[in-house]
Amino acid sequence: MIKARAILGAVREYRFQGDELWVDCGDPHMRITFLEPHLVRVRIVPGGEFKQQRSWDVAQPDENFKPVSVELQQTQHALFLHSTAFTVRVDKDTAQVEMLTPEGKPFFADLISPVWEEDRFWFTKRVENNEHYYGFGERGGQMEKSGQVMENWTTDPAQPHGAMVDPMYMAVPVYLALRPELCYGVFVNSTRHSKFDLSTPGELRFESDGEELDVYVAFGLQPLQVIEHLSDLLGKMPMPPKWALGYHQCRWSYGSENDVRVLAETFRKKEIPCDVIHLDIDYMNGYRVFTWNNDRFPNPKKLAFDMKENGFRLVTILDPGVKVDPNYAVFQDGHKKDVFIRNAEGDLARGYVWPDESVFPDFSRPDVRKWWGSWQKKLVEDGISGFWNDMNEPAVFEKPFSEGGGQVGTLPLDALQGLADERTTHAELHNLYGSGMAQASYEGMRKDNANQRAFHLCRSGFAGIQRWTASWMGDNAACWQHLRMSIGQIMNMGLSAVPFVGADIGGFAGNATPELFARWMQIGALYPFSRGHSCAGTLPHEPWVFGEEVENISREALNLRYQLMPYLYSVFWKAAERGYPVWRALFLHYPEDLQTYHIDDQVLIGRYLMAAPVLSPGLRARQVYLPQGEWFDWWxxxxxxxxxxxxxxxxxxxxxxxxxxxxxxxxxxVFQNTAEQNSDSPLTIHIFPGEGFFTLYEDDGLSFEFEKGVYAQTKMKVETTSKQIKLSVNEREGSYKIPPRDVSVIFHDGRQLQQKTIKDEGAAFEIVFDRM
Incomplete structure (x- = not known):
């Protein structure tokens, strides 16, 4: 505990060793470590006792990075630690820190000294001219966050949440700062309660409980480079199964086996593509996790088998709360193995959730994550293909759900968590609870699902959540404001290094109008994670319930998603390999265009497609900004x-x-589900005038064989003159075998179309079109 106020003083002494600089600044001590030429870690703590790596830390350990060549330079007034990419400057009189580009432009500069007082600290950075701020996780409101105060505390917010409701389900202390010719990203490594404050012009303030200031800064000339560096630090998403990129249908609840069968048959009869059906909490026996309601779901294994035969996967919801019931095997086993969180007095920490009085696994412990996976295996054996992890902020009701539930809180902050040699309290691990549950889910499926990729979805989480799961934006509402809000939320999650994200299409709470549902489905069919979901007590929200016109619009929107699957799957591969967002703010590809800095109602899907959804009722036209270069209307x-x-x-x-x-x-x-898509299915390559490139990524879409190199990549390039356009396709690389297939190349030259078809056997080829 810090007993007195502390600030940085003058540099008293320093030592430089390898890629790290240690600085004595009076009471506080500082460590500056380059992990990569473009990535630096700055740690400051009063007394100089830096914390050791803990098992729950989300950042890669320093020793996982290769040594970096750095150089120390000193002048009369400052220390300069140079990598080949940028410089960290420490002022000798104040020990304040600023970063410098190779041209000497400052960024992430201390405005005043950081301050430590009792059990908290804060630092204040100077906001440079024309600097803009993005990311911070799933926040509502405008995508650019200047002027906002943002709290990092995972919370199930009061209903209905909206643009300025904060905090929300996730706590992701990651942001991207952008100004012309300069971009950097920041991860503040504090799992405790904290907040960012951009409400005072000219400054960014971060305040946190705890003692150690621990910040990672990634620098790059292009924003995508910065996101890649942050992803090197925080981890990248795993490559999902292809079926997880299909459309998902959900409701609280499809309450019986018959409901699920009728739903599936309706999708197929109406030829509306769909791959996944989610089962909400009513499939369980009295909301007990890892159980089935045998009256409603008498034969879940046969149901899952029949669904898979029809091209559907089943995903079941799981909540962390385990019902206190001496006759319930999960509770008995968990109590015996001491897997549940205990309060400060050493008793089980209890709280009310769906099954009324419940206890909560301590997912910070590896043995508990393994225990959770062992029970999850029972659902895997029943044919379940993925898990939807909910209520894991963790949310706790003020009274039993059977009595109405009441307000939502969380576990006692002094509850004990962690292994014996790193014991701490829930105050430190609260924000990590959802991430730990997601990790348990992922690790369990990876162990027990043979060589099959699974799907995981999670409501809460911390930075690095992308390593384990997809995410969605929680319980939104059927209103135009939430449709619009979802665009910026998904883009900001991608800018926070979390790319596999969606929002409930049509809105969870309330009843969508036909027009709202149509507009939401049009853009929701292009969300990275595309799922329709609605709440108990609302009217049905399946695509066919709003009338023939909306049904046709929904069908065509989802047909487009499934037709784009070769493109989307390749974009997801970039996300898995390099951390790139699937949905991209325009400035990621046009960082010198200031006009793009505030556009949060348009989105780039990968590099080439730009969607501009209609986000207000009654509109039959909308203003669209086209960045520099030529653009073509898709239709x-x-x-x-x-x-x-x-x-x-x-x-x-x-x-x-x-x-x-x-x-x-x-x-x-067009396919009705991804299982119909085979490696020899015909491929159509649409090309447009200009200079461009693309790498088509292909694998079996199901297994982990791609990790052993069993995949294929095909590099393509377009070159254009005033008279011709040429598509050059390289020889296919990789060991994944693709049978001969028909490939049609369609050249779009304005409204003029030309087409040529070849038999693709993996050899290099060129196709040339004369321009008309």
Missing amino acids: EGTCYEGDQYILAEAPLDRLPLFVRSGAIIPMGP
Whole structure:
């Protein structure tokens, strides 16, 4: 505990060893460590006792990084630690820190000294001219966060949550700062209660409980590079099974086996593509996790088998609360093995959730995560293909659910968690609880699901959550404001290094109008994670319940998603390999265009597709900004010069969608589910005038064989002159075998289309079109 106020003093002494600089600043001591040329860690703590790596730390340990060549330079007034990418400057009189680009431009500079007082600390950074801030996880409101105060404390918020409700389900203390010709990203390594404050012009303040200031800073000339460096630190998403990229249908609840069968048959009868059906809490016996309600689901194994035969996977919800019931095997086993969190007095920490009085596993412990996986295995053996982890902020009701539940809180902050040699309290691990549950789910499935990839979904979590699971934005509402809010939320999650994200299509709470549902499905069909979901007590929200017109719009929107699967799967591969967002803010590819810095109602899907959804009722046209270069209307082929706003037609059955010049968009035929898509399915490659490149990634979509190199990559390039356009396709690389298949190349030259078809056997080829 810090007993007195402490600030940085003058540098008294320092030592430089390898890639690390130690600085004595009076009472506080500082360590500056370059982990990569573009990534530095700065730690400061009064007394100089730095914490050891803990098992729950989300950042890669320093020793996992290769040694970095750095150079120390000193002048009369400062110490300069240089990597090949940027410099850290420490002022000798104040020990304040700033970063410098190779050209000497400052960034992430102390405005005043950090302060430690009792059991908390804060630091204040100078906001440079024209600097903008993004990320911070799932926050509502505008995508650019200047002016906001954002709390990091995982919370099930009061209903209905909205644009300025904070905190929410996730705590992701990661942000991206951007100004022309300069970008950097920051991860503040504090799992305790904390907040960012951008409400005072000219400064960014971070305040946290705890003692050690621990900050990682990634620098890059391009924003995508910065996100890649942050992903090197925090981890990258695993490559999902292809079926997880299909459409998911959910409701609280499809309450019986018959309901699920009728739902599945309706999708197939109406030829609306769908891959996954989610089962909410009513499939359980009295909300007891790892059980089935035998009256409603008499034969879950046969149900799962029949669903899979029809092209559907089943995903079941799991909550962390384990019902206190001496006759319940999960509780008995967990109590015997001491897996549950205990309060400060050493008794079981109890709280009310769906099954009324419950206890909560301590997912910070590896043995408890393994225990959870062992019970999860029973559902895997029943044919369940994935898990939806909910209520894991953790949320706790003020009274039993059977008596109404009441307000939502959490576990006692002095409850004890962790292994014996790193014992701490829930105050330190609260924000990590959802991530720990997601890790247990992922590790259990990886162990017990043979060589099959699984799907995991999680409501809560901390930075690095992408290593274990997809995420969604929680319990939204069927209103236009939440449709609009989802666009910025998903982009900001990607900017926080969390790429596999979605929001409930149509809104969870309340009843969508036909127009709202149509507009939401148009863009929701292109969410990275695409799921329709609705709450108990609302009207049905399946795609066919709003009338024939909306049913047709939904079908066409999902047909497009499934046709784009070769493109989307390749974009997801980039996310898994390099940490790139699937949904990208425009400035990620146009960082010198200041106009893009505040656009949060348009999105790039991968590099080439740009969607501009309609986000207000009654509109049949909308303003769209086209960045520099040529752009093509996806539907009509009209070519537009960029660097301007246009008025795009948007009848109810059309999502404004544009393609960047030089685009290469591989597509497949329409399928009802991804199981119908085979490696020899025909492929159509759409190309557009300009200069561009694309790498098509393919594997079996199901197994982990790709980790052994069993995948294929095909590199493509488009080159254009005033008279011709040429598509050059390299020889296919990799050991994944693809039978000969028909490949059609369609050249879009404005409204003019040309097509040529070849038999693709993996050899290099070129196709040339004469321009008309």
